[in-house]
Amino acid sequence: MGIGVSVFLLAVGGVLAFAVTDRLSGVDLTVVGYVLMGAGAIGIVVALMLANQSRRSTHTTVQERRDLRD
Template structure:
């Protein structure tokens, strides 16, 4: 899950948890909102950790030369 999807889940979860006062039979929209916000927060932390690891790596390029003699 990328940073954009995580932020989307955070926003959608916040809307469902705090702004929607209507209901669907058998579904607690507040709980669904909190679950989406939790998933978004975990996804955001994981995405930022991976991005930080990727930024601090070094790459070495090795070129091999062959002498071709006729």
């Protein structure tokens, strides 16, 4: 899950938690909104940690050369 999807989940969760006042039988939209916001926050943290980890890693290229003299 990338940063864009995480921000989308935060936005949808915020709308469901704070702006929607409709009622569905058996579904609490406020709780669904909070769950989506939590998933979006966790997704952002994980995406940033993975991006930071790949930035700190170094890559080494090894080239082997052989002289073929008879």
